[in-house]
Amino acid sequence: MSFPYVLLALAIVAVLGPSLMNALIAVAIVNIPFLLGMLRELQ
Structure with missing residues (x-):
């Protein structure tokens, strides 16, 4: 489940610049x- 998050982060860096x-x-x-x-679980 963390793999799409890594791709999203790479895409954001690609758009914003290195x-x-x-x-x-x-x-x-x-x-x-x-x-x-996590915040929802604390309530």
């Missing part, structure tokens, strides 16, 4: 559903 900041942004965007699921 840099460390863009890679961090891509990883943050890809992890949003996982983090929201």
Whole structure:
């Protein structure tokens, strides 16, 4: 299930351009559903 997330992150970096900041942004965007699921479980 993590493979599509890796492809999504690569696509975001491809659109934004190669840099460390863009890679961090891509990883943050890809992890949003996982983090929201964790927050939902805390409530």
